[in-house]
Amino acid sequence: MSIEIKGLGKEFTQNGQQREVLADVNLTINDGDFISLLGPSGCGKSTLLNIIAGLEGASKGKVLVNNQVVTGPGRDRVVVFQEAALFPWLSVIDNVMFGLKIKGVSKKEAHEMALETLKMVHLSRFTKAYPHELSGGMRQRVAIARALVMNPKYLLMDEPFGALDEQTRLLLHSELQDIWQKTKKTIIFVTHSIYEAVQLSNRVVLMGTRPGRIMKEFSIPYSQPRSKSDPNLAYIEGQIFDELKEEIEKVMREEVDHDYHVAPNNLPWSPDRDMGSHI
Ligand SMILES: Nc1ncnc2c1ncn2[C@@H]1O[C@H](COP(=O)(O)OP(=O)(O)OP(=O)(O)O)[C@@H](O)[C@H]1O
Ligand SMILES: [Mg+2]
Structure with a gap:
């Protein structure tokens, strides 16, 4: 498989x-x-x-x-996107149960499965909340639970x-x-x-x-x-950064500035280890 x-x-x-x-x-x-x-x-x-x-x-x-x-x-194959596309009119548990109901799972069973999955993402206390009452991180947890519950x-x-x-x-x-x-x-x-x-x-x-x-x-x-x-991980991060540097420069030169250079730094690693919007 x-x-x-x-x-x-x-x-x-x-x-x-x-x-x-x-x-x-x-x-x-x-x-x-x-x-x-x-x-x-x-x-x-x-x-x-x-x-x-x-x-x-x-x-x-x-x-x-x-x-x-x-x-x-x-x-x-289930996809989780950057912005959790939850149904705003449904509570957390109903959002998670939604796909199961469509699949024909009984309400009781769907409820149990959704509760179990919400436990895994640490949202047991928020089953009755609505998406607008949640933080971005919590909404994303609901989206992950909604994907996982479909197994x-x-x-x-x-x-x-x-x-x-x-x-x-x-x-x-x-x-x-x-x-x-x-x-x-x-x-x-x-x-x-x-x-x-x-x-x-x-x-x-x-x-x-x-x-x-x-x-x-x-x-x-x-x-x-x-x-x-872990220094082993930092070392791999440095190697990956080296590989990506030229690609980042290529994109930035074409899109932003002909003379763009990624600042040479003493690897491993730049302060927050995240290239953010650079890549
Ligand atoms: N439906 C579409 N019609 C025309 N061009 C598209 C379409 N979807 C994506 N593209 C183009 O395909 C290229 C790759 O897009 P894609 O969204 O897969 O990149 P990405 O690596 O996910 O970028 P990012 O990191 O910014 O999300 C881009 O140049 C984009 O403009
Ligand atoms: Mg993308």
Whole structure:
């Protein structure tokens, strides 16, 4: 059981012009992997995730999930986006139960499953609250619970913590590590943060731009939970930064400033270890 991406290409037409957004992407995602897709803005991370989710079609090549070509969305693949798209008129528990009810699960069983999942994301005390009464981090926990309760084989996450403050993000990192250990889900995680990728994943796939493609892969063979100050992780972060530097400069020169340079620093690492909007 695995996801195989074979010779994948994607073109978009913009203003009558064809643009190659992904070119010859080949990747095998094994069951139980926590794989991060990391790369400069516009390199096609979300497009790749959406193609795996079946929300977007491929122009070339294919994605196989357990040897079946992906032709559309499926219950085995659930996506969590940057902004939790909760139903504002439903309480937390009803948001989490929503998909189960559609699937035909009885109300009683759906309620029990939702409670159990909300416990996992530490929201047991907020089951009756409405989305507008929650913080951004709590809303994102509900979105994760809503995805997990469907028991998908693959959890696809597109910058799920990108809009959160640093403290909430760190908290959710450890919760997600916990969830990964407990549920053994296969997680495909798009991020801008080298730190986040190295802390959470067992594989980090670096993508380059114009056209979007896979540049390199790093294996992070250290057990969880990981320490923020582990020198082994800092070393890998430095290596990844070196690999990405040229790609970041390429994007910034084309989009912002012809003379753009990423400041040379004494690696490992820049102050907050997060390239933020640079990549
Ligand atoms: N529906 C679309 N129509 C036309 N072009 C698109 C469409 N969706 C994405 N693109 C283009 O494809 C490229 C890749 O976009 P994508 O959103 O996958 O990048 P990304 O790596 O996720 O970027 P970011 O890190 O900023 O989220 C971009 O240049 C974008 O403008
Ligand atoms: Mg994106």
